[in-house]
Amino acid sequence: MGRSETAAMKAAWHALAGVLPESRLLASVAEFTHHRDIDALDHSMVLSLAELVAVNSVTLCKCGEDPSHPVDSIVVCSRKPGPEGGFVVEAVDPDRDGDAIDTIVCALETSEAISDVTEHGVNRLVIPIQREHAAIGALMLEAEEPLDEVRSMVEGFARIYGNYIALLNESERDKLTGLYNRRSFEQRLQRLLKLHRQRSRPAPGRAEQRHAPETQAQLFLAILDIDHFKRINDTYGHVYGDEVILMLAQQMRASFRQGDVLFRFGGEEFVILLAAPDESAARAVLDRFRQLVAEHAFPQVDHVTVSIGYARISENDYPEIVLDRADKALYFAKQNGRNSVHGYEALSARGELAPVALGSIDLF
Numbered sequence: 001m002g003r004s005e006t007a008a009m010k011a012a013w014h015a016l017a018g019v020l021p022e023s024r025l026l027a028s029v030a031e032f033t034h035h036r037d038i039d040a041l042d043h044s045m046v047l048s049l050a051e052l053v054a055v056n057s058v059t060l061c062k063c064g065e066d067p068s069h070p071v072d073s074i075v076v077c078s079r080k081p082g083p084e085g086g087f088v089v090e091a092v093d094p095d096r097d098g099d100a101i102d103t104i105v106c107a108l109e110t111s112e113a114i115s116d117v118t119e120h121g122v123n124r125l126v127i128p129i130q131r132e133h134a135a136i137g138a139l140m141l142e143a144e145e146p147l148d149e150v151r152s153m154v155e156g157f158a159r160i161y162g163n164y165i166a167l168l169n170e171s172e173r174d175k176l177t178g179l180y181n182r183r184s185f186e187q188r189l190q191r192l193l194k195l196h197r198q199r200s201r202p203a204p205g206r207a208e209q210r211h212a213p214e215t216q217a218q219l220f221l222a223i224l225d226i227d228h229f230k231r232i233n234d235t236y237g238h239v240y241g242d243e244v245i246l247m248l249a250q251q252m253r254a255s256f257r258q259g260d261v262l263f264r265f266g267g268e269e270f271v272i273l274l275a276a277p278d279e280s281a282a283r284a285v286l287d288r289f290r291q292l293v294a295e296h297a298f299p300q301v302d303h304v305t306v307s308i309g310y311a312r313i314s315e316n317d318y319p320e321i322v323l324d325r326a327d328k329a330l331y332f333a334k335q336n337g338r339n340s341v342h343g344y345e346a347l348s349a350r351g352e353l354a355p356v357a358l359g360s361i362d363l364f
């Protein structure tokens with residue numbers, strides 16, 4: 001952790017310690033920061049905060065990378081009705097409408113805290129979670145009593161959470177390219193599937209929006225591998241090899257849509273999770289990228305080509321099965337001239353997939 005992050009942690013801690021006994025705060029922060037899994041961290045953080053402060057609910061909203069959907073995930077911890085008390089934590093539809101969501105989006109856009117009272121007389125406090133001068137999410141508390149006293153404490157929680165999530169996010173990234181690494185693949189895939197399910201499920205009163213072509217998309221997994229990369233390394237050296245990997249990753253970021261998820265799986269192998277209306281559209285997107293790479297002049301190395309294999313992701317597929325299918329299609333591309341895109345379903349429908357040993361990738 002850098003010096004500025006340590007200072008931010010200290011400031012956050014003082015803000016928290018001003019309101020509640022240090023031992024309780026310490027226990028709460030220790031409880032939620034022991035999680036390494038981001039979903040578990042989110043659940044634990046809202047629960048810790050709800051238990052510390054007398055509130056009706058604590059909501060954590062996080063921004064996604066897709067600007068058409070400013071809120072990517074929402075976790076709500078709310079007080080259980082009835083005499084037994086306690087709280088329940090649940091993930092809710094990030095596309096839902098409502099005054100609360102509008103208020104959160106407003107706090108996200110302005111990066112300013114909002115304190116107001118709803119038309120039902122509920123006190124509401126929204127604190128943005130900042131990371132490098134941008135809001136990456138927000139915490140919203142709703143309570144019967146005014147929340148002014150706990151504001152600095154909630155700001156402290158938001159700062160600690162923001163710092164901690166940045167550390168976790170860094171561990172999910174490949175150091176050379178900044179793309180997601182292989183370790184984060186399964187969790188990212190599960191998250192994407194969940195989001196996809198939520199977006200394609202018709203909601204009352206929103207049926208028309210849900211049936212927009214974009215939300216009807218299917219998911220595909222593609223594996224992209226640079227052709228004859230060993231030759232590039234051997235001819236020009238590893239520094240130029242790394243440069244090719246880096247430039248390719250930049251081209252991927254620029255070419256694929258923001259909702260698509262990009263990974264460097266290791267070496268010269270990349271994985272793309274993309275949404276497309278159907279198989280031929282997925283193929284067209286991937287083939288356009290293949291062509292873009294083939295036409296690009298890389299420094300020194302000049303022309304580089306890539307081979308791509310892809311497969312559809314169905315709701316209940318195990319990740320390793322889909323990876324294996326895409327890998328078989330990639331293997332076919334490598335055996336049949338490289339610089340091409342092949343889909344597993346089309347190849348198997350044509351009976352062109354000879355039985356092969358498990359592909360070049362190590363499954364989990």
Ligand SMILES: Nc1nc2c(ncn2[C@@H]2O[C@H](COP(=O)(O)OP(=O)(O)OP(=O)(O)O)[C@@H](O)[C@H]2O)c(=O)[nH]1
Pocket residue numbers: 225226227228229230231233237238239240241242245266267268334338
């Ligand atoms: N520069 C660089 N090279 C790497 C990196 N990771 C793996 N490599 C090299 O990438 C090469 C991959 O070679 P192969 O798996 O034989 O495949 P290829 O030469 O691309 O041939 P095809 O995939 O069959 O087209 C090896 O020489 C590895 O040493 C990296 O991070 N940087």
